[in-house]
Amino acid sequence: MKYLYFPGCSLSSTGRAYGESILAVFRALGLSFAEIDDWNCCGATSYMSVDERKAVALASRNLALAEEQGGAGPDGEVQVIAPCAACYLVLNKAQHLMDESPDLARTIKGALAQAQLSYTGRVKVRHPLDVFVNDVGLKALGEKARRPLKGMKVACYYGCQIVRPYATFDDQHNPTTMEQILKALGAEVVDWPLKTRCCGGTLTGTIEDVGLRLNYILLREAKRRKADLIATACPLCQFNLECNQDKISDQNKENVAIPVAYFTQLMGLAMGIPDRELGLQRSFVPVRVAAA
């Protein structure tokens, strides 16, 4: 099966390490993939709140490109991997909205036709967690672990967008796919009930007090549960949790320093992929200390 890869903007900016590590892991697993040519903004959370129709139009251009470029499987489905939680949600949401509203679908399809594109609904938007567990399989992953993550205690963090509102491949309240993957690669996971709680999203930039408090709760609880690091699957979650630790520690007079890595970086470590190919040098709080 061939996958189409939709990096979105984050994976080439703040979330570069996510993009680098995911591609390195794909290669190591021998997955066949190609980046969607000429992709554009996914429509993103903020655009979706301002003008839903235009956001759907942006998202559906990507879906239409995928249909055009994707080698569909025998079932006619085109598999698109969207690692960024926001991209994953927005692409999914665009499909849902068009399914639910024939009027909207007509408008969007009309707009796509102007650009000589069409969307028929054959795209299946996949999250890499889903692909690793359900397509690759935990057994195959385990076999790739050349340097198992022995002794590493991980708090697995999903954030809100991967499982809400569309819990397509994991439980909405208690997702476990990330735990399954990291356990298969030798890590220990800590029981951390905050794994789908809000990271503050863009509030860290707008209403800082509220945003930082939300991050404080997550960081503190991860440390209290003796996690060596937090694994994330979302560029914004990673950014929020990692980049404000000094400020949060100062404000609360409590040391909340803890490495925050993409789960794909940890997968890469276990597979023996060199640090630089996993973007590990980009971390502010060194991941290697925890991994050592």
Add this chain to the structure above:
Amino acid sequence: MSTSETKSNGSARVGVYVCHCGKNIAGKVDVKAVAEFAKGLPNVVLSREYKFMCSDPGQELIQKDIKEHQLNRIVVASCSPLMHEVTFRRATAAGGLNPFYFQMANIREHVSWVTFDEGMATKKAKALMGGAVRRVVLHEALEKQRVAVHPDVMVVGGGISGIHAALTLADAGKKVYLVEREPTIGGHMAMFDKTFPTLDCAACILTPKMSLVRTHKNITLWTYSEVAKVDGFVGNFKVQVRRKPRFVSEELCVGCNLCVEACAFKEPKFPDEFNLGLSKRKPVYMSFPQATPSVVQIDPETCLHFRTGKCKQPCKSACERGAIDFEQKEKIVEVEVGSIILATGFKVFDAKRLVQYGYGKYPNVYTSLEVERVVNASGPTAGEVVLKDGKKPKSVGIIHCVGSRDERNNKYCSRVCCMYSLKLAHLVKERTGAEIYNFYIDMRTPGKGYEEFYDKLLEERVHFIRGRAAEVTDWTMTREEEGKLVIRAEDTLVGEVRRIPVDMVILSVGLEARADADEVRRMFNISCSHEGWFLERHPKLAPVSTFTDGIFLAGACQGPKDIPDCVAQAGAAASESMALADRGHVELEPNTAFITDELCCGCKTCIPMCPYSAISFNAEKKHAEVNAALCKGCGTCVAACPSGAAQQHLFTDQQIYDEIEGLMSYV
């Protein structure tokens, strides 16, 4: 029967009646025009319109006209046949005609209620009238078949509903077979401590009825038994019951429990089902002290003898009456009954499905049914409300609507949870003095003395927080939350998210249809609503009947119900069974299928098609035969028959073609 009957078109004399139904029909359909139109139809002798045809004067009008105008066919254009076909057939018969010389045109449900344009409505009413007049001319005189009703009754399920139905019937002199799947009767009610709103002890009001069942001369009690097969039809069911082996003779055992004491396992070791796994039992055990029958059973899954064959069988030696029988085998018994009451009850919602409430993860999260056992004097803690570590809780949260009123699980309200939550709040507070927090969406307390009970709880200073709880968690934010379970909920009255730390959480789980409700439904040939509850024939006017005659419903198998409602419904079901038995016979609708022998080629196509198993193959004559008593007149065999041998009374091909032609020619 009248002498003016006729079978040939030439001498048919049709009387037509168009009903106004007040404004229901006349407000949309020009009834005068329809009646006028009917006058011009072939064979119509007279045509009238009248305000309410179903009224006594309306019916008398038909009877009078039959005599005065020598009518021999009647058409009434009014409501749905489901409403008044019976009424007008009776009026036709009272006028001296065979009641099946009648046809109804539905110009209310099919026309006036569903058509906007008056012209269109009138036109459609005329077309339906045209079809009805054409068809009624071909109607034949039919006789209803009478079948005797067996006076005995079977009640399936020995909870409070089944018990009450069985006792009511038995007291009226009917012989009752009460079949219960578990080793004892009593059902869910036997697990409860107190009952709302009176707080009388569940056992005190239930166990006398249980022992009455055991001793009643008219009741045959089969516990640890299941219905295996149901054949036959109303008045004449043949039921096979599978009696599972309990490895103890019910006739010999007196429930002294000496065998339990003697068991090779010195200590109870296996999860006790009756206490929902909160305590342990031995392989030989009695469910609870008042189990009925008062007979022990041996669980072969855990018994050393069955598992290894190496047990010295101390239980057997201990029994002075020789009641232990390791050789006991499953038995099938067959009985004949006239009617069956299903009282198979419910199951509670599986709290594990809502992972956010931590059931199965945090030991101090309980379901409400577990707490019923905890507060019960014969329960795992002898009625002491203590946590898994033996400590008394200082604060308790009760989360309502777990699995109810929820788009993602069950949309319906389970009806009993608000009240039992109040009851548990009262009992837990009484025994521990703990602070109690109820998290509710709406308090639903309609019922005699129910709202007053809610008021009482408010006075007892139990806390009520309006909002569905979001989660039960163990991550803490303040020192007072340390070591506690935290319930997070939006308090919709205050408009804030609240965190309430508690020692114990009770999940008020909703009621669901039994897991095997669909298999049971098939076996008894009844229907389920989409939530899985057994479907009553009519939600208001036939609440204990089903679409299969002679099968009645009692209790929570039909939908969530509290004990008073279960008992009331059980009484109603019992009286339906009694009415059937006392009448002694049933009349069957004659719109059944029949096989024209000369046309039947014996291909057997119809046999597997019949949903009621009403068709059999006569090997001697080599053709199919319809048992009219079983046939429901669905017409499936008629449509399937390749040679046209299968036909149906009141729906012969000619009648249907004529009706269609009649309808189409006036459109």
